[in-house]
Amino acid sequence: MTDSxxxxxxxxxxxxxxxxxxxxxxxxxRGEIHAICGENGAGKSTLMKVLSGVYPHGDYTxxxxxxxxxxxxxxxxDSEHRGIVIIHQELALAPNLSIAENIFLGNEQSTRxxxxxxxxxxxxxxxxxxxxxxxNPVTQVLDLGVGKQQLVEIAKALSKRVKLLILDEPTxxxxxxxxxxxxxxxxxxxxxxxTCVIISHKLNEVLEIADRVTILRDGRTITTLDAEGLTEDxxxxxxxxRDLDHRFPPHEPRIGDEIxxxxxxxxxSPTQHGRLLVxxxxxxxxxxxxxxLAGLMGAGRTELAMSIFGRSYGTGISGRIFKDGREIxxxxxxxxxxxxxxxxxxxxKRYGLNLIEDIKRNVSAAGLGKLARRGWVxxxxxxxxxxxxxxxxxxxxxxxxxxxxxxxxxxxxxxVLSKWIFxxxxxLILDEPTxxxxxxxxxxxxxIINKLADDGKAVLLISSELPExxxxxxxxxxxxxxxxxxxxxxxxxxxxGLMTLMTQEAPR
Amino acid sequence: xxxxxxxQRELSGFAPRGPRRFQINLRQSGIYIxxxxxxxxxxxxxxxxxxxxxxxxxxxxxNSYILILAIGMxxxxxxxxxxxxxxxIVAATGAVAAVLMVNxxxxxxxxLLITLLVGAAIGAWQGYWVAYFGIPAFxxxxxxxxxxxxxxxxxxxxxxxxxxxxxxxxxxxGFTDGYLGNIGLGALGGADLVSLLLGVAAVAGIVVTQWRSxxxxxxxxxAVEPFxxxxxxxxxxxFVVMFVIVQLxxxxxxxxxxxxxxxxxxxxxxxxxxxxxxxxxYAVGGNLxxxxxxxxxxxxxxxxIFVNMGVLSALAGIIFAGRLNQANPTGxxxxxxxxxxxxxxxxxxxxxxxxxxxxxxxxxxxxxxxxNGMSLIGAPSEQVLLVKGAVLLAxxxxxxxxxxxxxxxx
Numbered sequence: 001m002t003d004s005x006x007x008x009x010x011x012x013x014x015x016x017x018x019x020x021x022x023x024x025x026x027x028x029x030r031g032e033i034h035a036i037c038g039e040n041g042a043g044k045s046t047l048m049k050v051l052s053g054v055y056p057h058g059d060y061t062x063x064x065x066x067x068x069x070x071x072x073x074x075x076x077x078d079s080e081h082r083g084i085v086i087i088h089q090e091l092a093l094a095p096n097l098s099i100a101e102n103i104f105l106g107n108e109q110s111t112r113x114x115x116x117x118x119x120x121x122x123x124x125x126x127x128x129x130x131x132x133x134x135x136n137p138v139t140q141v142l143d144l145g146v147g148k149q150q151l152v153e154i155a156k157a158l159s160k161r162v163k164l165l166i167l168d169e170p171t172x173x174x175x176x177x178x179x180x181x182x183x184x185x186x187x188x189x190x191x192x193x194x195t196c197v198i199i200s201h202k203l204n205e206v207l208e209i210a211d212r213v214t215i216l217r218d219g220r221t222i223t224t225l226d227a228e229g230l231t232e233d234x235x236x237x238x239x240x241x242r243d244l245d246h247r248f249p250p251h252e253p254r255i256g257d258e259i260x261x262x263x264x265x266x267x268x269s270p271t272q273h274g275r276l277l278v279x280x281x282x283x284x285x286x287x288x289x290x291x292x293l294a295g296l297m298g299a300g301r302t303e304l305a306m307s308i309f310g311r312s313y314g315t316g317i318s319g320r321i322f323k324d325g326r327e328i329x330x331x332x333x334x335x336x337x338x339x340x341x342x343x344x345x346x347x348x349k350r351y352g353l354n355l356i357e358d359i360k361r362n363v364s365a366a367g368l369g370k371l372a373r374r375g376w377v378x379x380x381x382x383x384x385x386x387x388x389x390x391x392x393x394x395x396x397x398x399x400x401x402x403x404x405x406x407x408x409x410x411x412x413x414x415x416v417l418s419k420w421i422f423x424x425x426x427x428l429i430l431d432e433p434t435x436x437x438x439x440x441x442x443x444x445x446x447x448i449i450n451k452l453a454d455d456g457k458a459v460l461l462i463s464s465e466l467p468e469x470x471x472x473x474x475x476x477x478x479x480x481x482x483x484x485x486x487x488x489x490x491x492x493x494x495x496x497g498l499m500t501l502m503t504q505e506a507p508r
Numbered sequence: 509x510x511x512x513x514x515x516q517r518e519l520s521g522f523a524p525r526g527p528r529r530f531q532i533n534l535r536q537s538g539i540y541i542x543x544x545x546x547x548x549x550x551x552x553x554x555x556x557x558x559x560x561x562x563x564x565x566x567x568x569x570x571n572s573y574i575l576i577l578a579i580g581m582x583x584x585x586x587x588x589x590x591x592x593x594x595x596x597i598v599a600a601t602g603a604v605a606a607v608l609m610v611n612x613x614x615x616x617x618x619x620l621l622i623t624l625l626v627g628a629a630i631g632a633w634q635g636y637w638v639a640y641f642g643i644p645a646f647x648x649x650x651x652x653x654x655x656x657x658x659x660x661x662x663x664x665x666x667x668x669x670x671x672x673x674x675x676x677x678x679x680x681x682g683f684t685d686g687y688l689g690n691i692g693l694g695a696l697g698g699a700d701l702v703s704l705l706l707g708v709a710a711v712a713g714i715v716v717t718q719w720r721s722x723x724x725x726x727x728x729x730x731a732v733e734p735f736x737x738x739x740x741x742x743x744x745x746x747f748v749v750m751f752v753i754v755q756l757x758x759x760x761x762x763x764x765x766x767x768x769x770x771x772x773x774x775x776x777x778x779x780x781x782x783x784x785x786x787x788x789x790y791a792v793g794g795n796l797x798x799x800x801x802x803x804x805x806x807x808x809x810x811x812x813i814f815v816n817m818g819v820l821s822a823l824a825g826i827i828f829a830g831r832l833n834q835a836n837p838t839g840x841x842x843x844x845x846x847x848x849x850x851x852x853x854x855x856x857x858x859x860x861x862x863x864x865x866x867x868x869x870x871x872x873x874x875x876x877x878x879x880n881g882m883s884l885i886g887a888p889s890e891q892v893l894l895v896k897g898a899v900l901l902a903x904x905x906x907x908x909x910x911x912x913x914x915x916x917x918x
Contacts, residue, residue, distance in 0.1 A: 310803075333803040343801065345801060351797045354798055357790065357861070361790070361791075365799070368784050368788075372784045375784050376783055377784055379781075380725065383725075387729075
């Protein structure tokens with residue numbers, strides 16, 4: 001039976017300045033489990049948002065056929081009406097409502113305009129039975145673990161008579177037992193005739209459960225393969241091999257002594273009790289060295305960086321940090337800054353900048369003490385400092401009194417970098433410094449990073465773009481599921497090799 | 509990874525604009541223009557009574573405690589919080605001052621100090637729950653509004669306590685003495701020399717500090733406003749100050765509370781503009797997470813802002829009780845609303861991160877002038893409430909509108 005339930009043809013979707021999807025084709029057969037694989041930024045989630053109507057018809061080009069009919073969804077309600085349900089990585093449940101209320105949220109079981117609670121709870125109990133969730137339907141969702149919450153989402157999907165169930169990284173936050181249960185459940189649903197599309201970074205799971213695999217790279221369909229006889233290596237070689245189309249400024253590293261060493265670093269989740277985000281990670285950086293940290297979404301890169309940066313994320317943090325060979329304790333961001341560590345966030349708008357303030361006040365935000373005498377700021381000096389960074393980092397703005405919220409992404413990033421360079425750090429942790437930035441500005445950022453290393457600073461570079469890591473770093477660590485799975489010198493690093501380490505399922 | 513459209517908007521690039529830096533910034537100067545227009549309107553409606561010597565003196569003295577509260581409130585609002593309890597704190601601290609001075613004969617300087625410390629303790633109590641325990645300020649201070657009203661009743665019973673020592677009454681209600689006697693001002697009649705000298709000193713101070721600030725900026729190669737505009741602004745400020753002073757000098761000299769207010773405005777303007785602590789208030793209100801990740805001790809900043817609000821509320825409590833010459837269990841009722849309205853009329857943003865001390869003072873004066881002007885023309889009190897409500901709504905609507913028009917990408 002090779003009847004296809006979904007055909008997406010020539011789907012393209014652009015955001016200003018970025019082509020997220022470029023002529024993507026996807027065909028899903030009725031009753032199969034279809035996996036979609038790709039690097040961060042390959043376009044997987046965007047494709048699923050097109051399919052589910054998050055980006056309505058007209059926002060993209062191309063054609064979607066579902067169940068033999070062309071679909072033009074105006075929103076999620078339209079796609080759900082046709083039986084397409086998407087379960088996002090961040091679960092969309094109302095934590096203070098009961099399981100039953102969540103299952104029928106927006107689809108309330110009512111009689112003459114009033115909710116019929118007996119009907120609701122009975123119907124919920126039946127659906128919960130189908131997904132193997134043994135709980136009371138009136139239990140609040142916040143009392144459930146993530147694994148069970150995931151099952152509530154699936155029960156909710158079933159209540160909508162789902163034909164095509166899309167799961168975005170369903171097992172990323174689950175432990176082994178819950179993952180195994182979920183995968184078993186998906187098989188069961190397939191046998192009931194429900195088609196599943198699963199997005200996953202865990203290639204062993206993909207091979208275990210999928211019937212076919214489609215690989216995306218840089219917004220294009222690379223290939224669709226039968227899972228029969230497929231190997232992880234074959235998937236990886238499809239996922240990587242992104243062209244080295246960014247040019248990187250030439251750089252001759254002058255590497256000195258070790259400056260920062262982290263040993264046996266462990267971080268627990270602040271929201272999910274007992275969940276490990278980073279587990280026993282050890283790494284070091286040396287003066288003048290650019291060290292990469294590669295990992296897929298959810299591997300714990302940002303969590304590792306922020307927990308080192310004065311415990312600004314996570315709980316139950318343990319491990320040791322050595323600076324210049326001496327052990328230091330960084331209990332707050334202030335202490336981290338005082339010890340010469342800087343962290344430039346991956347989300348500059350939310351965590352990096354005060355968007356309603358001007359450039360100079362953002363540049364001085366972390367190093368204000370250097371501009372002040374007895375608590376009073378010298379605002380002329382502040383202007384001078386900001387102006388010098390505007391010139392040296394080429395921040396394109398009429399003056400340093402321009403509001404940062406109105407700058408382009410690349411220029412905002414330069415303001416963030418200025419802020420941290422002004423604190424005169426020895427170690428800079430740069431988290432996705434080129435995310436959402438156009439190619440020209442990327443090159444400028446690369447030049448700045450090289451210059452920092454030449455000035456004797458150590459740079460720890462977190463990036464989702466393997467070519468960027470290969471083009472800039474002297475050494476690259478790979479992180480998978482919170483564990484360091486490899487350390488590769490530049491000369492030996494290849495995209496395939498890194499991706500293998502990044503997808504390696506570390507022993508728990 | 510999906511790329512959300514909001515994140516991509518930034519890629520549209522920066523369009524360099526022409527050097528129109530010195531066009532009149534409506535959003536910042538609108539408040540002063542509105543103030544001038546309101547004063548002018550009531551001056552016309554009252555046939556000039558609005559600007560009569562005694563009336564100017566009344567406006568200042570009658571609104572002094574609201575203006576003091578507005579200074580504290582603008583800091584709270586810049587940090588992204590709110591304080592609903594200040595009216596009750598005014599009453600409670602007034603009661604403390606009265607009990608100390610009237611019932612226990614504590615010398616007035618010591619009593620004032622203790623009262624201010626009580627205000628600080630109240631502020632610390634609220635600051636703890638907001639900053640360190642993480643309860644929204646709206647709730648904490650709503651509870652405080654009830655709690656400290658109850659405390660006031662506990663202290664005073666159901667009656668007022670008074671009278672206050674002369675020194676306290678002088679601070680609230682009194683005037684600088686004519687130490688140097690009067691001089692004639694021709695057609696304007698006699699005027700107090702000390703007051704006039706104070707005015708001249710204030711204007712000289714404005715000229716000198718503005719000039720030095722401008723010279724400093726020029727030395728560092730910063731853009732400054734064109735010289736004629738600079739001179740015009742200083743001349744305007746000097747004229748307003750001298751006008752008010754001359755009118756006051758013709759009446760009963762400069763009120764002591766105006767001296768106090770001037771000192772507070774100067775001090776807190778400096779604090780917000782130039783002090784590290786002041787900068788951190790804006791950073792916390794503008795983007796809490798970014799401030800945290802820049803090493804600002806966010807919790808401590810919020811805590812001290814509430815302590816400061818408590819101290820200023822106690823100061824307002826003393827002034828208010830001294831003015832009535834008794835501490836009253838119902839005193840200070842709804843002062844918090846006037847102080848909050850003053851801050852928002854004065855250009856504070858609901859989301860925090862924006863606002864100026866001088867703006868809050870202007871906002872408070874706008875409401876004071878409306879109160880005073882409408883009572884001069886004999887408008888009934890419900891109309892005063894109507895107009896004040898409309899002004900508050902219009903001021904914030906204007907702010908939101910200019911922000912949207914500017915297309916600030918937040």
